[in-house]
Amino acid sequence: MDAQLFTHNVDNLGFNPKYPQPPAYIKVRHKFxxxxxxxHLFLAQELRSRTAKGEGANPSHQSGSAASQNPVWAAEFSKDGKFLAAGGQDKVLRVWVVLSTAEERRAHEIIEAERKASGGESTHLSAPVFQQKPYREYVGHESTILDLSWSKNNFLLSSSMDKTVRLWHLSRNENLCTFKHSDFVPSIQFHPQDDRFFLAGSLDTKLRLWSIPDKSVAYWTQLPDMITSVAFTPDGKTCIAGTLGGLCMFYDTEGLKFQSQIHVKSTRGQNAKGSKITGIQTKTSKNKADVKILVTSNDSRVRVYNMKDKSLETKLRAHANTCSQIRATFADDTTHIICGSEDRKAYIWSTSTPEGEKRTHIPVEMFEAHSSITTCAIMAPRKTRQLLSASEDPIFDLCNPPPVTLMSREHSVTGGSKPPTEAGGVATKVAKRSPAYISRTLHPDGNIIVTTDYTGSIKVFRQDCAYTKRMRLDNWDTASVFSKRTTGSKIRPSSIISRSGRSRRDSTATQPPDERIMSWRQDLALDGFEEARGEGSGVVTPVRGGSPRKRRSRVSGVGGGAEVGLGSPGLGPEGVGREGMRL
Incomplete structure (x- = not known):
């Protein structure tokens, strides 16, 4: 009976660990x-993109100002959201791992504490997304890396100005295969359904579909201009190639037979003849009805076309892209488009224009990401946020506290995973994650943005989705929990609840989430007993009256046990409320 009475899921309402405040929020401007x-966007982490002097192979031989110009031209998340790859002028392909367990986060914190020991401890919240040290550093390219592509099985392709495409896998430290071309390869992409094939566009004007098992070209075709960008449609049945002059050409994947073309250009002005296409991405729309084609070009425009009839649906402007290989990308749910810019900013457009608004007035937000050209800007997929939420992340845990189960001492002997506490004889175990909890791990307002720049800097920005909750609960250590939730009145400064609650919160700030929840729960129960505990051998039973702070006590005799009621409005015949507990 006791075990059944005690065993239940903890209500996480009010779980508020005392984490430090995040760094100062970045100013985000908006239009339309x-x-x-x-x-509430802040800089959460900065990744090292250049090998330190004396560390590893392939050092840069540049000097002076040229040495500081080491742009990262490509950055991409893996399909499962667990890895981030980046490459650029230093010729090294690096892969970082997303923090996905509590052990990984603790190991990261130990390393960071040792690294910062000489400079002093930061008072701001540390909310990293990646392990600081790269998981892999692939060396092999002899010139600048231009593009990257992940397969669904975590194979990774990199193309370069050394006229090669190289194949890698995270389980291996070395290059698996090299595919040679006759000129630079600005763009590559894995087949979305069959990762035995990939598409490569080269400045030699040839579009090639490579077969990886055969290590040979399965099909190829020649275009009228240099190829600067390539893509597949989501079903893999159509290939798209963008050219230096602004042509966007469509081919059947089987045999590379020509279908149609679009000339990406302005209707008037100097860009009416067409501008270089720097990026192409295709994505199925949110309602799964259409396929959208996202085209970035050097006239500082981003255009969205409909795949079905090749019609122009949206033209986005605000950023600067006149001479760089900057490309825009969709968020994985297609609700936003993000792009870097030559004016050092990152731009984010909403794809859901309100009814009645002009199609040219697309809502856009921007923030200054770097001190030089922002070469890449991408948003982490939902899977990355879900992985991060399992690592005791200080922001996501506050938004969506981890589920925990309370158990009695008797029940914990047979089924508990942790020893019972001395105070209440209660043990905890991690509860099974409910579908509701899992759905909340998506954290739609906890976006993660990764940007790179012309100097080699890689920054990770996060949106503080816990801001509202943190502000709402920030005064718990100076006000009674009961008075705040029931009457809203402030308790006297000498209150036992206020005094003991403050000390316990400080002592549990560094505990894991499930232990913090348990400690908080026990504090509520113990605070109620402390005020009315006597010196005799009897047991005191506090009863809540009209005021949360006024309690009446009833002493029961020794030998029959104690009945404790927490002041339910209707007491039963034995004087025990419905929420009462028999110890």
Whole structure:
């Protein structure tokens, strides 16, 4: 009976660990929208993209100002959201791993504490997304890396100005295969359904479909201009190639037979003849009805076309892209488009224009990401946020506290995973994650943005989705929990609840989430007993009256056990409320 009475899921309402405040929020500007979607954005982490002097192979031989110009031209998340790859002018392909377990986060914190020991401890919240040290550093390219592509099985392709495409896999430290071309290869992409094939576009004007098992070209065709960008449609049945002059050409994947073309150009002005296409991405729309084609070009425009009839649906402007290989990308749910810029900013457009708004007035938000050209800007997929939420992340845990189960001492002997506490004889175990909890791990307002720049800097920005909750609960250590939730009145400064609650919160700030929840729960129960505990051998039973702070006590005799009621409005015949507990 006791075990059944005690065993239940903890209500996580009010779980508020005392984490430090995040660093100062970055100023985000907005146009054509009344409210910002990307508010409370802060710099969470900066990744090292250049090999330190004396560390590893392939050092740069540049000197002076040229040495500081080491742009990262490509950055991409893996399909499962667990890895981030980046490459650029230093010729090294690096892969970082997303923190996905509590053990990985603790190991990261130990390393960071040792690294910062000489400079002093930071008072701001540390909310990293990646392990600081790269998981892999692939060396092999002899010139600048231009593009990257992940397969669904975590194979990784890199193309370069050394006229090669190289194949890698995270289980291996070395290059698996090299595919040679006759000129630079600005763009590559794995087949979305069959990763035995990939598409490569070269400045030699040839579009090639490579067969990896055969290590040979399965099909190829020649275009009228240099190829600067390539892509597949989501079903893999159509190939798309963009050219230096602004042509966007469509081919059947089987045999590379020509279908149609679009000339990406302005209707007037100097860009009416067409501009270089720097990026092409295709994505199935949110309602799964259409396929959208996202085309970035050097006229500082991003255009969205409909695959079905090749019609122009949206033209986005605000950023600067006149001479760089900057490309825009969709968020994985297609609700936003993000792009770097030559004016050092990152731009984010909303794809859901309100009814009645002009099609040219697309809501856009922007923030200054770097001190030089922002070469890449991408948003982490939902799978990355889900992985991060399992690592005791200080922001996501506050938004969506981890589920825990309370158990009695008797039940914990047979089924508990942790020893019972001395105070209440209660043990905890991690509860099975419910579908509701899993759905909340998506954290739609906890966006993660990765940007790179012309100097080799890689920054990770995060949106503080816990801001509202943190502000709402920030005064718990100076006000009674009961008075705040029931009457809203402040308790006297000498209150036992206020005094003991403050000390316990400080002592549990560094505990794992499930232990913090348990400690908080026990504090509520113990605070109620402390005020009315006597010196005799009897047991005191506090009863809540009209005021949360006024309690009446009833002493029961020794020998029959104690009945404890927490002041339910209707007491039963034995004087025990429905929420009472028999110890």
């Amino acid at each position: 929208t009344k409210e910002k979607e990307f508010d």
